Ligand code: GDP
């Protein structure tokens with residue numbers, strides 16, 4: 311495998327590497343403690359050791375996109391991951407206090423921020439994504455997708471312009487292919503990109519439009535394990551036909567969820583307000599005694615569906631927080647168990 315195809319040239323010119331000569335590889339899959347590393351020896355399993363095992367600088371494990379110093383094991387498709395090389399850029403989420411940072415992916419050149427017109431067009435959300443992109447050090451490019459659904463999108467572009475400032479804005483349709491050529495001008499062989507955007511805005515469709523093939527087939531590799539069965543693995547870093555490199559990890563989707571959270575919470579303000587008018591401040595919204603939520607559900611002002619979506623959103627938000635804030639994990643687990651029990655009880659009472 312040619313390292314330049316993995317973006318080594320561009321990367322190595324942008325950071326200062328340790329002295330001496332050593333073997334390198336690029337992390338392509340991170341799955342709990344299992345890593346896949348792309349190297350000149352091909353695709354290898356990565357075993358963490360030393361600095362990478364305790365976490366880089368005592369805090370960070372390798373992430374997809376990371377360049378690492380490796381040592382190949384003889385006669386095995388395995389490498390020891392010895393050290394994370396300096397990151398040229400890193401996409402991360404920070405705790406609200408800004409004192410804790412969780413790196414999602416590393417060494418990304420371009421962040422395409424995707425919104426779908428008209429339903430997902432949201433300036434506040436765009437702003438949040440831009441903050442994430444700018445903090446990463448990568449180049450943000452705003453993509454307004456689904457223009458085929460909009461007769462008049464010029465107004466939206468000028469609204470986005472005010473927020474995007476120096477970041478280019480491209481209006482495209484993954485469906486008709488309009489604007490895709492312009493999008494491609496931001497991709498060069500060896501340059502790494504990610505797509506950041508809410509679910510349903512058309513990220514997969516865009517990749518399909520860029521490559522001309524289905525992302526699903528690009529991402530899934532069928533492999534035979536030692537016992538002759540085949541397993542399907544998902545690739546988290548894909549070299550596209552044009553030589554550009556796409557990083558698409560579960561972490562990127564979680565990052566989008568996290569960035570959307572505040573916005574989503576706002577859209578459920580009415581439900582939040584209802585719960586504030588319950589008689590008891592610690593109301594569980596289950597007993598009829600002075601519960602405003604239950605009253606609204608009963609008289610139909612709040613639909614069961616909307617309330618369930620709200621609960622789902624809360625749960626998701628909590629899940630993300632839990633993942634981020636490990637110290638509170640145990641506490642939340644106990645809470646989650648309690649809530650789960652409660653929900654089960656309610657459902658049982660309600661639906662038998
Ligand atoms: P993702 O969740 O961001 O990956 O979004 P998908 O690529 O799965 O697309 C979500 C839905 O939007 C699918 O039904 C797509 O067919 C549709 N979609 C994506 N891009 C476009 C577009 O440019 N125009 C239209 N009309 N639909 C699109």
Ligand code: ZN
Pocket residue numbers: 585588589593594595596600601602603604
């Ligand atoms: Zn209540």
